[in-house]
Amino acid sequence: MNYWLMKSEPDEFSIDDLANAPGGKARWDGVRNYQARNMLRDQVAVGDQVLFYHSSCQPPGVAGIAEVVAAGYPDPSALDPESPYFDSRSSPDNIRWYCVDVRFVHRFPALIPLERLRHSVELEAMPLLRRGNRLSVMPVSKAHWDFILGLAGSDYSGTAPGRTG
DNA sequence: GCCAACGTTGGC
DNA sequence: GCCAACGTTGGC
Numbered sequence: 001m002n003y004w005l006m007k008s009e010p011d012e013f014s015i016d017d018l019a020n021a022p023g024g025k026a027r028w029d030g031v032r033n034y035q036a037r038n039m040l041r042d043q044v045a046v047g048d049q050v051l052f053y054h055s056s057c058q059p060p061g062v063a064g065i066a067e068v069v070a071a072g073y074p075d076p077s078a079l080d081p082e083s084p085y086f087d088s089r090s091s092p093d094n095i096r097w098y099c100v101d102v103r104f105v106h107r108f109p110a111l112i113p114l115e116r117l118r119h120s121v122e123l124e125a126m127p128l129l130r131r132g133n134r135l136s137v138m139p140v141s142k143a144h145w146d147f148i149l150g151l152a153g154s155d156y157s158g159t160a161p162g163r164t165g
Numbered sequence: 166g167c168c169a170a171c172g173t174t175g176g177c
Numbered sequence: 178g179c180c181a182a183c184g185t186t187g188g189c
Contacts, residue, residue: 007187032185035171132186135186
């Protein structure tokens, strides 16, 4: 199982929006960067765990946890002229972009601010904190995952939550 | 609103 | 294939 960090602007789609979505599930679409696309297409798998990151807000930071429930598949929003993610160079038999489905797992009691992450020596190597990094999907190591869950100050154990169907 | 960093585009 | 111009991201 792998760990990821995915960015979303909470004004557009927040962790609460995910929690309130039907079944707590939503499509993670609109990724329009080839490096991120390739990760969604080739590496992100069902069961992978996701740090849900709020970007372009005050303060930015990690808001909680989601889980991948559908691996990469062609992103339908690329074909929708009404969508802000419409891509005129995609066609039904050649969609250039990929998306995954995720499900809400856990909302941290308090958002972990980006600034807090920056102050952690343990996280120095995180791609998120590298200067100039703009990827909206990036891998997270097990060690970084565990450390960040420790910062969350919740009793969330990182094990699969009970599911009622 | 600014700007650093990076990606994309397109002329050549 | 180079590279300048332009666009986007996203923290500040």
